[in-house]
Amino acid sequence: MAQPTSLEALIQALRCLPGVGPKSAQRMAYHLLQRDQQGAARLADAMKSAVERVRHCNMCNTFTEAEICDVCSSPKRDASLLCIVEMPGDLLMMEQTQSYRGMYFVLMGRLSPLDGIGPREIHLDRLQRRIRGSGVSEVVLATNFTVEGEATAHYISEMVAAEGIKVSRIARGLPVGGELEHVDSGTLAQALLERRSVS
Numbered sequence: 001m002a003q004p005t006s007l008e009a010l011i012q013a014l015r016c017l018p019g020v021g022p023k024s025a026q027r028m029a030y031h032l033l034q035r036d037q038q039g040a041a042r043l044a045d046a047m048k049s050a051v052e053r054v055r056h057c058n059m060c061n062t063f064t065e066a067e068i069c070d071v072c073s074s075p076k077r078d079a080s081l082l083c084i085v086e087m088p089g090d091l092l093m094m095e096q097t098q099s100y101r102g103m104y105f106v107l108m109g110r111l112s113p114l115d116g117i118g119p120r121e122i123h124l125d126r127l128q129r130r131i132r133g134s135g136v137s138e139v140v141l142a143t144n145f146t147v148e149g150e151a152t153a154h155y156i157s158e159m160v161a162a163e164g165i166k167v168s169r170i171a172r173g174l175p176v177g178g179e180l181e182h183v184d185s186g187t188l189a190q191a192l193l194e195r196r197s198v199s
């Protein structure tokens with residue numbers, strides 16, 4: 001027996017979510033219709049207004065509802081520093097540290113040639129225009145410490161250095177309050193490698 005047409009359409013639509021196959025899409029649809037119709041209506045409304053309103057900041061590329069986001073339009077930020085992150089969530093994490101007062105550029109991804117994600121897909125042409133003649137004197141690379149994040153940082157560092165601008169990379173390290181026995185050996189090895197003088 002076939003599902004009602006609109007139910008089938010809902011199941012198909014849910015499959016656009018990452019990691020959601022036909023079975024879990026069906027489970028989600030049944031749950032929404034049987035157990036949480038209000039939640040389903042809220043989800044539909046929130047999705048519609050987010051899709052209509054959210055856009056990318058003209059300067060840093062993060063998600064915003066304005067042409068220029070709050071960070072980029074703040075006169076209190078240090079415009080000579082530009083921090084590069086992969087995703088808007090990384091920008092939020094940096095902001096939560098309350099120890100960075102510069103500007104940002106959000107790549108919205110990372111270089112991944114096998115998935116067809118090259119320099120254009122992570123907006124490096126825009127980044128290059130952003131740093132040219134903008135008063136940026138240092139670019140801080142804060143991409144993830146994954147293979148792809150490192151490759152992306154390396155690529156960008158060469159691009160930025162070619163513009164005659166200083167480039168730095170955030171240091172890997174031990175978590176604050178972390179105990180050595182709970183840290184993976186890769187992190188510990190890196191922390192040892194990037195040790196600094198204390199005297």
Ligand SMILES: [Zn+2]
Pocket residue numbers: 057058059060061062068069070071072073
């Ligand atoms: Zn912005």
